[in-house]
Amino acid sequence: MASLLVSPAEQDYITRGVEKGIRCDGRSNLDRRQVTLRTDMISQANGSARCRTGDLGLGTDVLVGIKAEVNTWQPGEPEDQGSIVCSVECSPSAAQEFEGRGAEDLNVELTQLLDRILNGPQSGIDLQKLCIIPKQAYWGSIVDTLMWATRAALLSTKLPRVVVETISDENGDTQAEFDVVDDPEDVAPLEGADNLPITVTFNQIGKRYVLDASEQEEAITQAKITVAVSPKREICAVQKGGILQTAQRVSQEELKRFGRAVRGGQGRGGTGRCRGKHRLDIPQPVLIS
Amino acid sequence: MDAGASNIISRIVTPGTLITSDNAYMRGHGTFAEHESIYSSVAGAVERVNKLISVRPLKQRYGGEIGDIVVGRITEVSSKRWRVDVNARQDGVLLLSSIILPGGIQRRKSESDELQMRSFFAEGDLVYAEVQSYFADGALSLHTRSVQYGKLRNGTMVAVFPQLVPRSRTHLHRLPCGVDVVLGVNGYIWISKHVSAAKVEANAEHMYSDQNELISDEERETIARVANCIRLLNRMYVKITETSINFAYESSLPHAVKDLLKTDIAQELADSVKAQLLQQA
Structure with a gap:
């Protein structure tokens, strides 16, 4: 994806560093960069969040807005539930390769991933139509950041109360009508948002996997796997990517080893709620082997 | 006034x-x-x-001057020349006639050299070079006709604001912590394991090799620490010189390498470097 050039000597340096567990910025393979999360950034939206992965105010930056819309039911749609419509856009001011139609592939890929995670039975949200427009401003570890921001935005989403009235007409048939209460105070949080999954992406470099790859590491990544995990430790979605297809066997072993390391060393993942400006505890990956 | x-x-x-x-x-x-x-x-x-x-x-592209020492990345191999990204408005040019060919400075270039240009520098390679002249359109012409210039190995690159790297007499520094840094005036900084000049000269045939030397875990840690020091100096807008890197390195020793880029630690280190620089001046 990234058009970043890396020389063979640099590639060798990074790969051997990852093998030894010392990455170019001193992190070990399982260390993340700083994650900053802010909710309620957009006043016009029902819910919003901005998440940044990276040190010193640089790095991947995702802004998510949630907009609730009342939709008329169309034949063929499930009768008792709404859906979440996702749209991911990469800002052309973020990187040169996003100029023009450059970001289209990435937009589609991320949109579909988000769509699959949110609209499956595992996300547990059955409400009205929601629209999500994230925007990103840099490179490296984008999927995880996107998912955190989306999760936080949905958690911060407050929907107006809806009053349903049953009226019987002259023929004696009953008809349901509803009113959306126009009071900004009279709102309720989105039900089931607590159960939203987060994603953990592993990038394979050499024979090892790293978490939260930097821009350079992403450029030399041979394969990557994204796992979406819910707070109940259920795997909700898995996405594989990259050029090295034969990496599957290695990935299984490595994932198991990481699962052990994470469970042994760090325990449960912290995916707490956020209000206002918070520095989120570095979300620990929750892994199930 | x-x-x-x-x-x-x-x-x-x-x-x-x-x-x-x-x-x-x-x-x-x-x-x-x-x-x-x-x-x-x-x-x-x-x-x-x-x-x-x-x-x-506050933020600008590199404007080259003749005699500047730069670090560049090859972006394209074309006939008798390489295009080099030097963080300037347009790519610089490295002519085949401006490099040392393996086998000695005196050797003349032959047609076969034109055919195997990629064996000298390929796309993505990093070069340590000097600005030789300008072309009519303002592009920089680089040269590597000295044993110390050429391909960069055994380390990692950090990009900083070019205006933070002042021009000085030497740009290749051996830091007391045992790490070599090349402070490219164009804002590209190369941090690598120290390799003695005698060894470089002895291995003249391997000057275009992509093979890294063996780098120990301690050396890797030190390189990462220096790299993070440079990143934080850049972010806090402190001039990047041999002295400021040394001050930052010394002050950073109580902290773990990966913690150096945490906002509060970075701020504290940058303040201490600024204070030490003022004291020295």
């Missing part, structure tokens, strides 16, 4: 800010004139030399 003049300088402006409507001044770089007033066209600090007003941008 009259009161009006002191109002003009030492100000931070954004594009479109009115600097002065006094028509006694002339407009310099980073400004434009409209309705007999001078406005800023960039974000930066206003500077005044006699009657000339200019704005020095």
Whole structure:
């Protein structure tokens, strides 16, 4: 994806560093960069969040807005539930390769991933139509950041109360009508948002996997796997990517080893709620082997 | 200096800010004139030399000068030349005739050299070079005709603001912590394991090799620490010199390498480096 050039000597340096567990910025393979999360950034939206992965105010930056819309039911749609419509856009001011139609592939890929995670039975949200427009401003570890921001935005989403009235007409048939209460105070949080999954992406470099790859590491990544995990430790979605297809066997072993390391060393993942400006505890990956 | 003049300088402006409507001044770089007033066209600090007003941008591309030592990345191999990304407005050019061919400085280039240019430098390779001249269109012509210049190995690159790297007599420094840094004036900085000059000269045939030397875990840690020190100096807008890197490295020792880029630690280190630099001056 990234058009970043890396020389063979640099590639060798990074790969051997990852093998030894010392990455170019001193992190070990399982260390993340700083994650900053802010909710309620957009006043016009029902819910919003901005998440940044990276040190010193640089790095991947995702802004998510949630907009609730009342939709008329169309034949063929499930009768008792709404859906979440996702749209991911990469800002052309973020990187040169996003100029023009450059970001289209990435937009589609991320949109579909988000769509699959949110609209499956595992996300547990059955409400009205929601629209999500994230925007990103840099490179490296984008999927995880996107998912955190989306999760936080949905958690911060407050929907107006809806009053349903049953009226019987002259023929004696009953008809349901509803009113959306126009009071900004009279709102309720989105039900089931607590159960939203987060994603953990592993990038394979050499024979090892790293978490939260930097821009350079992403450029030399041979394969990557994204796992979406819910707070109940259920795997909700898995996405594989990259050029090295034969990496599957290695990935299984490595994932198991990481699962052990994470469970042994760090325990449960912290995916707490956020209000206002918070520095989120570095979300620990929750892994199930 | 009259009161009006002191109002003009030492100000931070954004594009479109009115600097002065006094028509006694002339407009310099980073400004434009409209309705007999001078406005800023960039974000930066206003500077005044006699009657000339200019704005020095906070963020800019590298503007090359002949004799500058730069670190560049090969972006394209074309006939008899390489295109090199040097963080400038346009790519620099490295001519086949401006490099040392393996087998000695005296060797003349042959047709077979033209055919195997990729075996010297391929796309993505990093080169340590000197600015030789300008082309008519402003592109920089580089050369590597010295044993110390050439391909970079055994380390990692950090990109910083070019204006933070001052021009100096030497740009290849061996730091006391045992790490070599090449401070490219164009803002590309190469941090690598120290390899002695004698060894480099002895291995003249391998000057275009991509093979890294064996690097121990301690050396990797030190390289990562120096790299993070440079990243934080850049972010905190501190001049990047051998001295400032050394100060940052010394002050960073109590912290773990991966913690250096945490906001509070980075701020503390940058403040301590600034204080030490002031004390020295």
